[in-house]
Amino acid sequence: MVVPLLSDLPRASAAEDAIWGGDKGSVRFIYVGTHGAQRRLDVVLAGAVGALNAGANAAFVFVGGKPEEIAALRTSSGVQRWEGESRIRFIEALPRPTLPGLLGGADVGLSLVPATRINREMSPTKLAEYMGAGLAVVASRGVDLQETFMRDSAAGLLVPFDAQSIADGIGQMCADQSFLNDCKSYAENFAETRLIYSRYVSEFTAIIFGSEVSSFDGHSSTIDSDPER
Structure with a gap:
């Protein structure tokens, strides 16, 4: 059972103006995580640039890159233009306690990774966050x-x-405020009902002591902690 639970940690009420620049009009997209070449953020940035070129009222912040990784990503077509207009911004790794403030000021999280064999089995902890x-x-x-x-x-x-x-x-998120608001509400509800540690205490206990438990998808299974039986 994979339980990527980060949703019941304290959250900040607003983003820092120094990050988002006080802009209240754009839909704010955020990516937090590794910027290594295997993550293919060049493809994600190409999508962001394409949406901006098509007229999407969006702003993007990419958090967690090393200086050399950010320098490489800046060479992607169109990135420097939109960075100059404060629609794309890169921030190097930050202390983890500052992340809730960044997330609290965003509208949309980007959980975009290549569909590789290794990634297929990954635990999407950032999605839960x-x-x-x-x-x-x-x-x-x-x-x-x-x-x-x-x-x-x-x-x-x-x-x-x-x-x-x-x-x-990205364009769809920017074009339909009602849809965006519904998605945000559904995300918070899902996190509060499915992605909190307290919901899984009984299942952790069952794993330790052995009993019938319900898996994440609702199917029951028996986990026996006694290898002799």
Whole structure:
């Protein structure tokens, strides 16, 4: 059982103006995580640039990159133009206690990774953190548990991992405020009912002592802690 639970941690009420620049009009998208080449943020940035070029009223913050990784991503087509207009911003790794403030000022979390064999089995902890902060999500297909969370929560959009599909998803979030607000509400509700540690105390106890438990998808199974039986 994989339980990526971060949603019942304290959250901040607003983002720092120094990060978002006090802009109140744009839909704010945030990515927090590794910027290594294997994460293919160049594709995500191509989607962001495509959406901005098409007229989406969006702003993007990418958090967690090393200086050399950010320098490489800045060479992607269109990035420096939109960075100059404060629509794309990069922030190096920050102390973890500052992250709730960033998430609290965003509207949409980006949980976009290539659909590789290794990624298919990954635990989408960042997705849970976005939902716990009440963010809508644009997430990529090809990660089994991520797809389950997105279908069960109705918290946003599942898109293929390619620049045009990402751009289209961003554009849809920006074009329909009612849809965006619904996704944010569904995300918070899902986090508060499905992604809190207290909900799984009985299942952890069952794993330790052995009894019938209900898995995340609702199916029952018996876990016996006594290897002799």
